[in-house]
Amino acid sequence: MNSIADMGGMHGLGPIRVEENEPVFHAEWERRMFGMFILAFAGGHFNVDMFRYGMEQMPPAEYLGSDYYEHWLHSLTMWIAANGSVTEEEILARMKEIEEREAA
Amino acid sequence: MGAVHEDHNHHRSRVALRVKAVESLLVEKGLVDPAAIDKLVDLYENKIGPRNGARVVAKAWADPEYRKRLLKDGTAAIRELGYSGVQGEEMVVLENTPTVHNMVVCTLCSCYPWPTLGLPPNWYKAAPYRSRAVIDPRGVLAEFGVTLPDGKEIRVWDANAELRYLVLPERPEGTEGMSEEALAELVTRDSMIGVGFAKTP
Numbered sequence: 001m002n003s004i005a006d007m008g009g010m011h012g013l014g015p016i017r018v019e020e021n022e023p024v025f026h027a028e029w030e031r032r033m034f035g036m037f038i039l040a041f042a043g044g045h046f047n048v049d050m051f052r053y054g055m056e057q058m059p060p061a062e063y064l065g066s067d068y069y070e071h072w073l074h075s076l077t078m079w080i081a082a083n084g085s086v087t088e089e090e091i092l093a094r095m096k097e098i099e100e101r102e103a104a
Numbered sequence: 105m106g107a108v109h110e111d112h113n114h115h116r117s118r119v120a121l122r123v124k125a126v127e128s129l130l131v132e133k134g135l136v137d138p139a140a141i142d143k144l145v146d147l148y149e150n151k152i153g154p155r156n157g158a159r160v161v162a163k164a165w166a167d168p169e170y171r172k173r174l175l176k177d178g179t180a181a182i183r184e185l186g187y188s189g190v191q192g193e194e195m196v197v198l199e200n201t202p203t204v205h206n207m208v209v210c211t212l213c214s215c216y217p218w219p220t221l222g223l224p225p226n227w228y229k230a231a232p233y234r235s236r237a238v239i240d241p242r243g244v245l246a247e248f249g250v251t252l253p254d255g256k257e258i259r260v261w262d263a264n265a266e267l268r269y270l271v272l273p274e275r276p277e278g279t280e281g282m283s284e285e286a287l288a289e290l291v292t293r294d295s296m297i298g299v300g301f302a303k304t305p
Contacts, residue, residue, distance in 0.1 A: 005212050007211060007212075007234050008211030008212070008237075008238045008262065009211075009235065009239050011235070011239075013235045014231070015247065016227050016230075016232045016233050018225075018247075018248070019225070019226060019227070024148060024149045024153075024222065025145070027120065029119060029124070031145045032124070032127050032141060034223075035142070035145055036123075036126065036130060036136055036141060038144050039135075039136045039141065039144070043135060043136075045135075048265045052213055055213065067119070068214065068230070070119055073119065073122065073123060073126070076126065077122075077126060080130070085130075085133065085135060086130065090129055091129065092125075094129055095122060095125040098124055
């Protein structure tokens with residue numbers, strides 16, 4: 001598939017940014033996302049090829065403008081919606097609930 | 105700039121909220137155990153990392169027979185030390201020599217040998233390295249502060265979902281007679297990706 005992910009040989013994507021003593025994860029949500037990926041994979045929600053395909057479905061501008069684990073989030077939510085486990089509506093509703101609870 | 109930064113922070117907090125919502129739903133439906141997430145995170149944050157790969161390299165430097173096995177069948181030789189499994193099922197070890205320098209990229213995504221190196225750093229997963237490693241390896245190496253002699257051949261290897269690479273860096277001079285443990289201390293993560301050298305004692 002010829003998508004934005006197939007970026008070998010592209011020009012103009014900027015300098016390499018190396019972070020000294022980089023931590024394994026940069027935020028708690030990255031930790032949770034990483035763990036959910038492994039468990040959903042182990043639980044048979046997708047295989048590795050499906051997972052990469054899911055990341056490649058991100059709109060190109062969004063793909064380039066987002067953090068790495070957001071690509072994972074995109075693919076995870078695409079596949080759990082596709083197999084009927086969790087719908088987008090449920091996610092949006094739950095986000096609202098959490099937000100309201102945390103604001104209270 | 106201030107507004108852009110704020111937008112980005114807002115976006116990040118929405119992403120964090122979304123991840124929280126997804127986890128809460130998966131847990132509620134019995135599809136994910138939060139304690140299992142904690143365990144996985146601990147494993148990759150504290151136990152699996154480039155020290156594993158460093159032990160493989162140090163053993164190859166110290167033991168010529170192991171080196172032969174490692175270059176012939178990386179998967180089996182690495183398994184001897186117990187470093188096999190998820191995202192490292194098929195391993196190929198690339199030998200750096202005085203005439204050949206190997207470096208590894210995953211242009212399509214972020215394929216990386218987890219059992220030997222742990223999870224990849226952000227630069228390995230980001231667009232600049234993935235796009236440029238295959239067309240301008242010398243320029244990329246220069247950004248890591250690495251300069252190779254003009255005549256030295258560079259081989260760039262594009263990892264994929266099935267096959268992962270580990271670079272066997274050249275053994276530094278002045279390390280004769282050092283123990284495997286001491287040698288392992290000289291092996292950096294970057295030297296095993298091929299964007300750096302092993303340290304000299």
